[in-house]
Amino acid sequence: MTRHVVVRRAGIAVRFRVRALVVGAVLVAVALGIALVNLASGDFAVPLADVVRSLAGQGDAGTHFIVHTLRLPRVLVTLLVGAALGISGAVFQSLTRNPLGSPDFVGLTVGASTGALIVILLLGGSGVPVMIGAVVGCLATSAAVYALAFRRGTQAFRLVLMGIGVSALLEAVNSYLIVKARLAEALAAQVWLIGSVGGRSWTDVAVVGVTLAVVLPVVLALGSHLSMLTLGDETATVHGVRVERSRALLALSAVVLAAAATAAAGPVAFVALAAPHLAARLTRSPGPGILPAAAMGAALMAGSDWVAQRLLPDRDLPVGVVTAAVGGAYLTWLLARSWRRGV
């Protein structure tokens, strides 16, 4: 039984599925809860009450330094990157009508990696230049995939296949760059390639935060277009969707979100793939809702980072190791289950 709540006030009339609202709220609560725990824990444990007091601007200077300067940027990057990847994945999976149509699989994160590796290994850069490299790499790759797949309008499967082809090519480039590099540089590059939120600064927070603030309203405004597009181009056109324009805008939004997320945290694996899936499953809706996917992405990232910080006693694991392990296990389970069902 699907139940809806309708809000009509001052010329605004929107309808929500009750289940999606509840699931979204719970996921946000979970993500924020884990984030608080991450703020409290580390080399120097801070009681939760002190964390909350410090966030409200009432703590002592020492706690303030630990919470605001050392931990808050990392925690915020974790949440924002998770949300950005969740939205990006939700848009791509709806556009391609394929659960594998996430930025990981259509070449975007690989392209971002190539851009970053060129900056790290060939130009000797770090910090902001690496982020710029990742964004440029991601945008250039998506433009190339789009141009190569475009033939009298785009078709989803052509985009996915072309993305897989371009990914393979860029993976080879990435491997070549690493093999060619000196050991210390190669190590730094490899850590970046796994995806990590360690030692993130307010610059990283700003990059993902501002991108989300700009792009999310666009995606939400086009949300109904996205669900019409899942009915096929013909039906969408008949109902008044300007198919190519809406699709291009949505795809661009998803690309920009993936680019910003990768610039800030590296190519964190599987969050963009798994978050929309899990969200759709929990909300029992035909497609991944944008906000539930964002909340799920944030919760997944926060949870993975919590695990990554605890797995080895004396080391801070890159969060990408955990997301890859969890996401890989999830994908395997999902495929095995659907094959057993004979789908």
Added chain:
Amino acid sequence: MVDTVDRLRAADLTLAYDERVVTRSLDVTITDGSFTVIVGPNACGKSTLLKALARVLRPRGGTVYLDGAAISSYPSKHVARQVGMLPQTPVAPNGIVVADLIARGRFAHQRMLRQWSPADERAVTEAMRQTEVADLADRFVEELSGGQRQRVWLAMALAQETGILLLDEPTTFLDLSHQFEVLDLCADLHEAGRTVVAVLHDLNQASRYATDLIVMLSGAVVAQGPPSVVMTAELVERVFGIACQVIPDPETGTPMLVPASRARRKGPLLTDSA
């Protein structure tokens, strides 16, 4: 500007998929308030014409006119409030329930911040009543039977509340009783004031239900008019290449087609082989 007052027409239409040209310089007018049925042999361009009329397919040449102006000159949502179309094999995403699918038929009437008005609610309820799918509201679309699914898609098209409704082979894949169920519904819609255009294969059903028949052959319109005038034995033989008699339908008096027996169609060959 032109002497026609009909809302939907096409002039000098050339339609093509990539290299394959389907129709050349086609002129056709959909009579307002008609139940128009388009018939013709496979691959004669019926569905292609329908797609062009619903501006799903962009013409290679020529123009589709809606209310006197090129259909491409209007905002897309405006067109979507005037002309609806049900494709031959629409696809629903997995896991969508009937009520949600039909509600999506209101897209053209919604704006970013005004997404679910009382008018939307009314239109969806009314569409579900007319198609008798209210009981299916919470079922998944993929678990419905063919007849139920077709009624759900029709409900979605009805929720769009367009004055002109185009249906591409709405009875294909349905058994006889469901075929008549869909056709009766179309006739009801037509009687309620809509212009209905349907591509059909069964010439006897076409003759029964159509007020206006468009007969197509190799991308051209070869006849248009009331079935009683258009549907003749000569025309059927010319268009479908099959000898037949046309007699009055004992139920309705409309033209009814009785194909010649196999022996009479292939006479000499058959007797020789015996």
